Amino acid sequence: MQPDSMEKAFDNETTDSALVATTVTEKAIENYPKEDADNNEDSEKIWSQITFTGSGSEYFRIWIVNLFLSILTLGIYSAWAKVRKTRYFYNHINIDGHNLEYTANPLQILKGRVVAALLFGLIVWLSSTANPTDLIIAGAIQSFIILLFPVILVLSLRFSLRNTQYRTINFDFSGSFSQSFFNFLLLPILILPTLGLFIPFITKKQTEFIMQNSKLGKTPFNFNPQLTVRNFYGIYLKFFAGLFVLSVVSLIAVQTLGLLGSAKDVQLISAFFFFIFFAWGAIWLKLAIFKLIWSQIRLDNIIFQTSINTYQGIWIFVSNMFLRIITLGLATPWCQIRWTRYKIESLSVQTSQSLSASFISANKTGKDGNIAEGLDDLGGMDIGI
Amino acid sequence: MQQIKGNYFNGKSSASHSAILELGDSGVMELLQPEKPKLVITLKQSKIMPPIGNTPIRICFGDGEQFVTNEHVILKNYMASSGVGALDRAVHKLENRWSLVFGSLLIMVVLACWSYLYGIPMATRTITNLIPTTKDRQIGENLLKILDETSLFEPSTIPEPQKQRFQSLFTKTILKLPKREGLQYKLIIRHSARLGANAIAIPSGTIIATDDFIRLIKYHHEFQGVIAHEVGHIYYRHGIRNTIQQSLLSMALVIMVGDTSTILEDITNSIPLLLSQTGYSRKFEREADRFAYEYLKKEKISGNHFANILTRISQSKDQNKLNTSAQKINNYLSTHPGIKERIQLFRDDNN
Numbered sequence: 001m002q003p004d005s006m007e008k009a010f011d012n013e014t015t016d017s018a019l020v021a022t023t024v025t026e027k028a029i030e031n032y033p034k035e036d037a038d039n040n041e042d043s044e045k046i047w048s049q050i051t052f053t054g055s056g057s058e059y060f061r062i063w064i065v066n067l068f069l070s071i072l073t074l075g076i077y078s079a080w081a082k083v084r085k086t087r088y089f090y091n092h093i094n095i096d097g098h099n100l101e102y103t104a105n106p107l108q109i110l111k112g113r114v115v116a117a118l119l120f121g122l123i124v125w126l127s128s129t130a131n132p133t134d135l136i137i138a139g140a141i142q143s144f145i146i147l148l149f150p151v152i153l154v155l156s157l158r159f160s161l162r163n164t165q166y167r168t169i170n171f172d173f174s175g176s177f178s179q180s181f182f183n184f185l186l187l188p189i190l191i192l193p194t195l196g197l198f199i200p201f202i203t204k205k206q207t208e209f210i211m212q213n214s215k216l217g218k219t220p221f222n223f224n225p226q227l228t229v230r231n232f233y234g235i236y237l238k239f240f241a242g243l244f245v246l247s248v249v250s251l252i253a254v255q256t257l258g259l260l261g262s263a264k265d266v267q268l269i270s271a272f273f274f275f276i277f278f279a280w281g282a283i284w285l286k287l288a289i290f291k292l293i294w295s296q297i298r299l300d301n302i303i304f305q306t307s308i309n310t311y312q313g314i315w316i317f318v319s320n321m322f323l324r325i326i327t328l329g330l331a332t333p334w335c336q337i338r339w340t341r342y343k344i345e346s347l348s349v350q351t352s353q354s355l356s357a358s359f360i361s362a363n364k365t366g367k368d369g370n371i372a373e374g375l376d377d378l379g380g381m382d383i384g385i
Numbered sequence: 386m387q388q389i390k391g392n393y394f395n396g397k398s399s400a401s402h403s404a405i406l407e408l409g410d411s412g413v414m415e416l417l418q419p420e421k422p423k424l425v426i427t428l429k430q431s432k433i434m435p436p437i438g439n440t441p442i443r444i445c446f447g448d449g450e451q452f453v454t455n456e457h458v459i460l461k462n463y464m465a466s467s468g469v470g471a472l473d474r475a476v477h478k479l480e481n482r483w484s485l486v487f488g489s490l491l492i493m494v495v496l497a498c499w500s501y502l503y504g505i506p507m508a509t510r511t512i513t514n515l516i517p518t519t520k521d522r523q524i525g526e527n528l529l530k531i532l533d534e535t536s537l538f539e540p541s542t543i544p545e546p547q548k549q550r551f552q553s554l555f556t557k558t559i560l561k562l563p564k565r566e567g568l569q570y571k572l573i574i575r576h577s578a579r580l581g582a583n584a585i586a587i588p589s590g591t592i593i594a595t596d597d598f599i600r601l602i603k604y605h606h607e608f609q610g611v612i613a614h615e616v617g618h619i620y621y622r623h624g625i626r627n628t629i630q631q632s633l634l635s636m637a638l639v640i641m642v643g644d645t646s647t648i649l650e651d652i653t654n655s656i657p658l659l660l661s662q663t664g665y666s667r668k669f670e671r672e673a674d675r676f677a678y679e680y681l682k683k684e685k686i687s688g689n690h691f692a693n694i695l696t697r698i699s700q701s702k703d704q705n706k707l708n709t710s711a712q713k714i715n716n717y718l719s720t721h722p723g724i725k726e727r728i729q730l731f732r733d734d735n736n
Contacts, residue, residue: 168450
């Protein structure tokens with residue numbers, strides 16, 4: 001290779017990168033990879049949108065192949081499928097010209113799933129037998145799993161974060177078992193005696209536990225301004241107000257139609273309200289907390305912001321559900337891409353300097369947590385930042 | 386010798402450095418950076434993250450070092466010629482060809498239909514045959530205990546002599562019905578406001594007939610038909626088969642949707658489960674009807690009797706039904722096959 005031709009190659013790169021540094025990099029993926037403006041320390045603060053470049057038709061093919069191979073191998077491939085799916089989504093999340101990477105080893109996930117499946121099967125078998133001593137055993141195992149939940153949570157967060165990379169730096173989770181035990185098992189005990197009035201406070205503690213113990217390399221996430229109890233009571237107040245309004249409206253609608261319309265009308269309107277209720281209960285709260293988190297979270301001097309709208313989110317969620325039902329599930333990949341795009345592209349980051357040199361590797365590997373990953377999957381819990 | 390442009394990361398900081406990778410023979414690559422010594426990387430000692438979609442490809446080597454590039458085609462060809470990552474490439478190819486994707490979709494649809502119609506019922510029968518009938522007894526006795534604790538049933542108000550007559554008719558009926566080893570057919574008469582006119586088979590062999598049902602009976606033959614139907618459920622071990630079938634069905638669904646864990650799926654995934662369960666219980670009803678049909682034919686009892694009592698039971702239910710919206714929806718998801726369809730079997734073939 002000629003030395004001067006190499007010079008030229010680098011020259012081209014630097015002229016391009018000046019553009020990247022000053023504009024919102026919507027099409028960053030096309031020009032990627034870029035050299036970062038390491039030396040070009042801009043004092044001006046720039047908002048850059050986080051982009052999601054996944055496409056429905058592309059993911060549809062990955063989804064079908066995942067399904068197909070999982071069925072052919074009686075579920076064994078599902079661990080590889082999970083990694084491929086996660087990698088597809090992460091790789092298409094683009095922050096300031098660089099994408100996320102997921103590095104989990106499918107074999108570890110498979111091991112976790114086997115353990116989880118065995119445990120699950122054992123419980124089902126024990127509880128289905130009428131022998132009372134076995135029932136006690138099954139109950140014991142179940143309560144053991146409940147007690148184990150805080151441990152599983154920490155292990156699985158550790159596993160997924162340590163296997164997530166940005167610019168070759170691994171994320172990390174440093175929350176301890178005892179903190180997790182306190183936030184997810186001891187605090188919830190107080191819900192009943194306080195008639196649920198404590199729930200927003202507990203949610204705040206749990207959110208802080210998860211977010212403030214997350215790190216990119218050695219740099220921890222933190223809240224600025226701090227989350228307040230008031231934030232969470234506000235969210236819950238809105239949530240219940242919404243529930244109340246919905247119930248009144250649906251009650252009136254169903255009653256009127258019950259008197260005037262046919263049985264079909266009543267079924268339709270009931271189904272409609274059922275979906276709305278479900279969406280409100282399942283999604284609104286999550287989106288509201290998502291909005292709060294990403295408006296106030298910081299990673300060192302990097303500021304995040306989100307333009308997410310909880311009502312728009314509900315619309316996407318409900319319409320996705322209908323689409324999936326109408327297409328007998330075939331629209332699922334498009335729906336997932338649409339949902340992820342809405343959430344991810346609502347986010348932007350503001351950096352006073354390039355993200356380039358800000359992070360130092362903590363040099364940890366994602367070895368443990370494999371069993372927890374499997375248990376987490378079977379339980380269908382949705383953890384994630 | 387081919388060159389590809391990309392970014393180099395040293396694995397210790399998030400800083401990226403423009404670099405050029407020279408792809409040499411037999412999997413030896415050289416990483417060139419301005420004003421830095423070149424790095425020699427071999428394909429064997431590095432790990433190339435399998436390409437997915439059109440996202441950048443990463444070559445991981447050394448202590449967390451990475452070279453990230455967008456030049457897919459060149460790198461893929463290079464990997465192919467060096468014989469690295471053949472399996473990953475095969476999957477990637479499968480994912481990139483619409484024809485192959487539709488082929489797998491077609492195979493899956495056929496496979497799903499086959500397992501729904503034959504595979505799962507066949508596996509269920511095999512498993513059921515492995516389980517001794519003592520299990521049916523256990524489950525049945527447990528169920529009876531639970532039923533006793535709930536207020537679903539109350540003591541019967543039918544006069545004792547009438548009850549006696551039905552008991553002896555029952556004994557006479559089951560004499561002619563095929564037996565299942567380990568299970569004993571028994572009749573219990575109870576009042577139930579909530580169930581109305583109904584008869585229920587418990588896996589252990591007990592049949593619970595409600596007062597309302599007893600009062601609907603006009604001819605002995607009607608009673609015998611219904612008893613034969615319920616014994617059919619017990620004889621074919623529908624209780625235990627239902628449990629096994631449901632677990633197999635959920636297992637199949639978990640395999641199918643196992644790679645997804647977003648909340649988006651939760652409720653919509655239960656719809657196929659619900660529908661296929663409904664389909665299966667209809668199949669059980671038909672099987673029990675067949676059983677009753679064979680018995681009636683053997684005993685030279687006209688099928689019209691069974692058809693009549695079925696019609697009367699369903700009419701009595703319609704009358705009792707309150708016209709609330711909840712009831713209307715419930716009706717919609719009823720597990721019994723259409724009453725017309727069921728009656729057809731008995732009306733058509735009676736000579």
